[in-house]
Amino acid sequence: MTDRSRRRLIAWMAAMALGGTAVGAEASTQSFSIQIVGGRVKGEETLKVRKGDQVRVSLTSDQPMMLHLHGYEIEAKVEPPAPTLLAFKADLAGRFPVHVHTHGAGNHRAVLFIEVHP
Numbered sequence: 001m002t003d004r005s006r007r008r009l010i011a012w013m014a015a016m017a018l019g020g021t022a023v024g025a026e027a028s029t030q031s032f033s034i035q036i037v038g039g040r041v042k043g044e045e046t047l048k049v050r051k052g053d054q055v056r057v058s059l060t061s062d063q064p065m066m067l068h069l070h071g072y073e074i075e076a077k078v079e080p081p082a083p084t085l086l087a088f089k090a091d092l093a094g095r096f097p098v099h100v101h102t103h104g105a106g107n108h109r110a111v112l113f114i115e116v117h118p
């Protein structure tokens, strides 16, 4: 094998390895820890994940509340001081609000958004 063809072979193998990595980029688990104080999320209000990811959102609140992840239609009851785990597979792409559902009409407010990127 000449030096030139060896270099070509190495370049080809490197390209294959990179391509293989991209194709094989399997979904990963994305974990978040969210603190709600006075009905509002402290810090970043938008969580970004990739489609196919396993999403685990640990939520704590200083007030009891019912959370509702739209689109995925998941409800999670938060009872302080214990954290509540919102876990799901991000198989729908889009931007989904997490609402607080509390007693009484009109109390249907987004506190958090989950963006699932394709």
Ligand SMILES: [Cu+2]
Pocket (backbone or CB within 6 Å): 068, 070, 099, 100, 101, 108
């Ligand atoms: Cu809702």
